[in-house]
Amino acid sequence: MPIIQPVRGTRDFYPEDMAFRQWLNNQIREASAQFGYQEFDGPFLERLELYAAKSGDELVKEQSYVFPDRSGSMIALRPELTPSLARMVAQRGKGLTLPLRWWSFGPFWRYERKQKGRSREFFQWNIDLIGVDTPEADAELVAVAATLFRNVGLTADMIRIKVNNRRLAEKQLQEIGIQGELLPITFRLIDRQDRMTPDAWKAYALESGLKEDQFKGLVKVLEDLEAWKSSPEMLQYFKAVEALGAGEYLDYDPTVIRGLDYYTGTVYEARDVKGNHRSILGGGRYDDLVSVVGGDLIPATGFAMGDVVFGLVLDENGIAPDLRVCPADILITTFEESSKSISIQIATELREAGYRVEWYPEPVRLQRQLKYADRNEIPLVVIIGPDEMESDKVSLKDMVSGEQKTFSRSDLLSRIKNQLSG
Amino acid sequence: MPIIQPVRGTRDFYPEDMAFRQWLNNQIREASAQFGYQEFDGPFLERLELYAAKSGDELVKEQSYVFPDRSGSMIALRPELTPSLARMVAQRGKGLTLPLRWWSFGPFWRYERKQKGRSREFFQWNIDLIGVDTPEADAELVAVAATLFRNVGLTADMIRIKVNNRRLAEKQLQEIGIQGELLPITFRLIDRQDRMTPDAWKAYALESGLKEDQFKGLVKVLEDLEAWKSSPEMLQYFKAVEALGAGEYLDYDPTVIRGLDYYTGTVYEARDVKGNHRSILGGGRYDDLVSVVGGDLIPATGFAMGDVVFGLVLDENGIAPDLRVCPADILITTFEESSKSISIQIATELREAGYRVEWYPEPVRLQRQLKYADRNEIPLVVIIGPDEMESDKVSLKDMVSGEQKTFSRSDLLSRIKNQLSG
Numbered sequence: 130m131p132i133i134q135p136v137r138g139t140r141d142f143y144p145e146d147m148a149f150r151q152w153l154n155n156q157i158r159e160a161s162a163q164f165g166y167q168e169f170d171g172p173f174l175e176r177l178e179l180y181a182a183k184s185g186d187e188l189v190k191e192q193s194y195v196f197p198d199r200s201g202s203m204i205a206l207r208p209e210l211t212p213s214l215a216r217m218v219a220q221r222g223k224g225l226t227l228p229l230r231w232w233s234f235g236p237f238w239r240y241e242r243k244q245k246g247r248s249r250e251f252f253q254w255n256i257d258l259i260g261v262d263t264p265e266a267d268a269e270l271v272a273v274a275a276t277l278f279r280n281v282g283l284t285a286d287m288i289r290i291k292v293n294n295r296r297l298a299e300k301q302l303q304e305i306g307i308q309g310e311l312l313p314i315t316f317r318l319i320d321r322q323d324r325m326t327p328d329a330w331k332a333y334a335l336e337s338g339l340k341e342d343q344f345k346g347l348v349k350v351l352e353d354l355e356a357w358k359s360s361p362e363m364l365q366y367f368k369a370v371e372a373l374g375a376g377e378y379l380d381y382d383p384t385v386i387r388g389l390d391y392y393t394g395t396v397y398e399a400r401d402v403k404g405n406h407r408s409i410l411g412g413g414r415y416d417d418l419v420s421v422v423g424g425d426l427i428p429a430t431g432f433a434m435g436d437v438v439f440g441l442v443l444d445e446n447g448i449a450p451d452l453r454v455c456p457a458d459i460l461i462t463t464f465e466e467s468s469k470s471i472s473i474q475i476a477t478e479l480r481e482a483g484y485r486v487e488w489y490p491e492p493v494r495l496q497r498q499l500k501y502a503d504r505n506e507i508p509l510v511v512i513i514g515p516d517e518m519e520s521d522k523v524s525l526k527d528m529v530s531g532e533q534k535t536f537s538r539s540d541l542l543s544r545i546k547n548q549l550s551g
Numbered sequence: 552m553p554i555i556q557p558v559r560g561t562r563d564f565y566p567e568d569m570a571f572r573q574w575l576n577n578q579i580r581e582a583s584a585q586f587g588y589q590e591f592d593g594p595f596l597e598r599l600e601l602y603a604a605k606s607g608d609e610l611v612k613e614q615s616y617v618f619p620d621r622s623g624s625m626i627a628l629r630p631e632l633t634p635s636l637a638r639m640v641a642q643r644g645k646g647l648t649l650p651l652r653w654w655s656f657g658p659f660w661r662y663e664r665k666q667k668g669r670s671r672e673f674f675q676w677n678i679d680l681i682g683v684d685t686p687e688a689d690a691e692l693v694a695v696a697a698t699l700f701r702n703v704g705l706t707a708d709m710i711r712i713k714v715n716n717r718r719l720a721e722k723q724l725q726e727i728g729i730q731g732e733l734l735p736i737t738f739r740l741i742d743r744q745d746r747m748t749p750d751a752w753k754a755y756a757l758e759s760g761l762k763e764d765q766f767k768g769l770v771k772v773l774e775d776l777e778a779w780k781s782s783p784e785m786l787q788y789f790k791a792v793e794a795l796g797a798g799e800y801l802d803y804d805p806t807v808i809r810g811l812d813y814y815t816g817t818v819y820e821a822r823d824v825k826g827n828h829r830s831i832l833g834g835g836r837y838d839d840l841v842s843v844v845g846g847d848l849i850p851a852t853g854f855a856m857g858d859v860v861f862g863l864v865l866d867e868n869g870i871a872p873d874l875r876v877c878p879a880d881i882l883i884t885t886f887e888e889s890s891k892s893i894s895i896q897i898a899t900e901l902r903e904a905g906y907r908v909e910w911y912p913e914p915v916r917l918q919r920q921l922k923y924a925d926r927n928e929i930p931l932v933v934i935i936g937p938d939e940m941e942s943d944k945v946s947l948k949d950m951v952s953g954e955q956k957t958f959s960r961s962d963l964l965s966r967i968k969n970q971l972s973g
Contacts, residue, residue, distance in 0.1 A: 132641045132845030133601050136626055139594030141639050144653065147590045163902050165879030165909025165929075168569045172561030172672055173595075173658055179555050196618030199662065204558055206628075217563050219554045226926055228912055231566065236595055236658070240621065250594055261912045265891055269910070276902075372895040374903070423554030457587030469687060473794040480585050480698075481796070487587025488691070490650055490683045504648055507587075 138249025148452040153436055154234050157254045160277035161232040166256055169231045171213030177203040179212045182421050183391040192239040206238040210255040218259055219424025227260030248437050257431030264362050267395040267414055267430050268369035275375035282448040291382035292397040297360045305346030311338055319386040357381040391415040401442045410434035455505035457487040462498045462512050471513055482542055502528055509548055560671025570874040575858055576656050579676045582699035583654040588678060591653045593635030599625040601634045604843050605813035614661040628660040632677040640681055641846025649682030670859050679853030686784050689817040689836055689852050690791035697797035704870040713804035714819040719782045727768030733760055741808040779803040813837040823864045832856035877927035879909040884920045886936050894935055904964055924950055931970055
C-alpha cells in the first residue's frame with residue numbers, strides 16, 4: 130500500500146523543524162515582551178464576512194480556504210489575524226483598558242501557488258498597539274521588529290524596513306489629480322509594480338483609468354525620496370524611531386503602499402538585501418477597522434511576519450541557529466530483561482532530583498544505545514552492566530570527553546551534579 | 552452595525568485566557584522534557600482518507616470538519632494527531648532512529664454538541680513512544696501523565712488513571728463466546744456504557760447481536776477487578792508503573808476500552824474524582840497504525856489530553872494558577888507632548904540594559920497612567936514631570952509599597968537594579 134500523502138502546501142514538523150519554529154516563537158515572545166506586549170490569540174475559524182469588509186478581494190476571493198459549516202454559514206480558515214483582533218476589541222468595548230499592546234504567533238492559511246518562501250499553511254507573528262493614533266505608536270512597532278532582527282543577528286545591511294504613509298501618498302496623488310475612486314485603484318497599482326514588467330505595468334495603469342499625464346506624475350511621485358520631509362507626521366515618526374534606537378534599519382520608500390484595504394496611515398515592509406528583496410514583514414496603521422466590524426472608532430497600528438521567508442533569510446545570511454532537539458541530560462541504558470526495573474528506578478530517582486532523563490527501553494547491544502545517545506546529543510550515559518549489577522555499582526560515561534568512570538550507585542547523584550555543572 | 556459574531560464553538564483568547572493556555576503548554580513541555588520527549592507537530596489539514604482507515608466512524612463521519620479543496624480531494628481539519636504521526640513515521644521510514652519519543656501541543660477540531668467542557672476548536676497534548684512494544688513503554692506514558700498531574704498539584708485523590716488491556720479483554724470475551732465480528736462491536740458497546748442508562752445499554756447490546764448469556768457474561772467481565780492478575784503483560788506493566796513512581800494514580804478498570812479503532816493493547820483514561828468522572832486524557836497502544844497508513848510494522852503507544860476539561864478540573868479543585876499577564880517590569884510615564892522623546896529615550900536605555908519596559912504613549916493625567924500600571928501589575932513606574940525635567944531628575948515609584956523617590960537621571964539604572972533584585 131502506498132503511504133497516504135500530506136495535503137499540498139502543508140508542512141510536517143519533525144523535531145528538527147519544530148525546534149526552529151519553537152526558537153522563532155521564543156525570539157518573538159522575547160522581543161514583544163521587551164516592549165510590554167501581552168500574548169493573545171483569535172480563533173482559527175472565522176465567518177467569511179469578517180474578511181469581506183476590508184481585507185481586499187485578492188485575499189478573500191482568491192486566497193482564502195472557505196467552506197460551509199453545518200448551519201450553512203460560510204467559514205474561513207483565517208488568512209490573517211487583524212480582523213479577528215478588531216472583532217475581539219469591538220466585542221469587549223469599554224471593558225478593555227486602553228492602550229492595548231497585544232502579540233500572537235500561530236497558524237494561517239492562504240491558497241497560493243506553491244513556490245519557494247510560500248506555504249499554504251504557515252505561521253505568523255502579529256503585533257499591534259491599539260487605542261493610540263500618534264506617530265510614536267507606529268514608530269514603536271518598527272522598533273519591536275528591529276529588536277527581533279538585532280536579537281537574531283539580522284543586521285541593518287542584511288535587512289531594510291521601507292516606510293511610507295498613505296495620508297502623504299494620498300496628498301501627493303491628489304496634487305496630480307488622482308482622487309475619489311481612482312485612489313484605491315492607484316494604491317493597488319503601486320502595490321503590484323514590483324510583480325510586473327515596466328511595460329505591462331504602464332498598460333495596467335492606463336487600463337485602470339489613469340491618464341497619460343497622471344501616469345507620468347505617478348512615476349515622479351514614486352521616485353521622490355524627499356517627500357516625507359513635507360509631512361509633519363513623518364517627521365515626528367522618524368524622530369521617535371531615532372529615540373527608539375531603530376533608525377539604522379529604516380528607509381523612506383514611496384513605492385511601499387501594501388495590499389490590504391484597511392490601512393489608513395503609516396505603511397511599511399521589511400525586505401532582505403541579499404535575496405530578491407522579498408517581503409519579510411508588513412504592516413501599518415488601520416484606524417477604521419474596529420468600527421468597520423461593529424465596534425467604536427478605535428485607532429490601531431501593527432504588523433505581521435511569516436515564518437517561511439524569515440527562515441530562508443536567516444539561512445541565506447548564514448545566521449540560522451544551531452539547535453539541540455533532544456531535551457534529555459542523561460540516558461539510562463538497559464542491559465537485560467531482568468535489569469529493566471533497576472534502570473527504570475535509577476531514571477525515576479534522577480528525575481525526582483530535577484534532571485531530564487531518558488531510558489533506553491530495550492536490552493539491545495550497548496554500542497547501539499551509546500550511538501542513540503550520541504545522535505541525540507545526550508551528554509551523559511549511565512551504564513548498569515553485569516559487573517555493576519553484582520557489586521551495586523554504576524558507570525557514568527561522558528559523551529563529550531568519552532571518559533567513563535565506575536563507582537558506587539549511592540554516589541551517582543553527586544557525580545552527575547559535578548559533571549553537569551562543570 | 553452589529554458586531555460580527557465569532558464562529559460557534561470557537562474561543563477568543565484574550566491575554567488572561569492566553570496566559571492559561573501558555574502556562575499549560577509550558578507545564579506539558581516540562582513534563583515531556585523530564586522524560587526526554589522531543590516536540591514535533593503535524594499539519595492542521597490532512598486528507599480525509601488518513602482518518603478513514605482507523606479512527607472510527609463517529610470521529611470521521613460525525614465529528615470531522617471536512618471540505619473539498621480546489622483540486623476536489625476531501626480535506627479534514629485534523630480531529631486528532633495520531634494518524635498524522637503514523638503518516639510522518641511511515642514517510643521517513645528507515646531514516647528515523649528508533650525509539651522515537653515525541654510530543655506536541657496544538658489545535659484540533661471536532662463538530663460536537665456545545666456543552667460544558669467541550670469546544671469545537673480545542674487544544675490537545677499528544678505524546679507517543681514509537682518503536683517499542685513492551686509493557687514498560689506503556690507504563691512510561693502514564694508516568695509522564697502522573698508527572699504533569701503532580702507538577703500542577705493534581706493529587707491522586709483528585710484524579711485517577713483507569714487502565715485496561717484490549718488483549719486481555721479480547722481473551723476474556725472469547726471465553727464467553729464473543730469473537731470475530733462481534734469483538735469490535737462489543738468494544739464499542741463497552742465504550743458507550745457510561746453514556747447510556749442500564750436498560751438502554753442492555754437493549755443496545757442485544758440489538759448489536761449479543762445473546763442473553765453472552766450479555767450476562769459481559770457484565771461479569773466488566774465487574775471482575777482481579778482479571779489483570781492473570782495477564783503477564785499487565786503484571787509487568789504494573790511493576791514498571793511502580794518503578795516509575797506513578798502507581799498511586801493507577802487503577803485497573805475492565806470497563807475502560809476507548810472509542811478509537813486502532814488500539815491493540817493497553818488502553819487508559821484519566822478521570823477526575825470530584826466532577827462527573829469526566830475523561831481528562833485517554834490513550835493506549837496502537838501497533839498497526841503506521842503500517843495501515845502505508846509504512847512498516849512499527850509498534851507505538853501514546854495518549855492525548857485536551858485543554859478544556861483539564862482547565863475545568865483545575866478550577867474545581869481550587870488549584871488553577873494565578874498568572875500575571877503583562878510582561879513589563881517598568882512603565883515609563885509621559886508628561887506632555889514635548890517630553891515624549893525623553894520618555895522614549897529612557898525606555899530605550901532601560902531595554903538595552905535588559906529590562907522589559909512599557910511606555911505610556913499619551914500625556915494623559917498621571918493618575919490614569921499609574922492606574923494603568925496598577926491594573927497591569929507593573930511593579931515600577933518612572934515619572935518625568937516638569938520638576939524632574941528642569942533639574943534632569945527622575946522619580947521612581949514602587950507600585951507595591953507606594954514609595955516614590957526622586958534622584959538624578961544618571962542614577963536610574965542602578966536604582967532600578969536595586970529595586971527589582973530586592
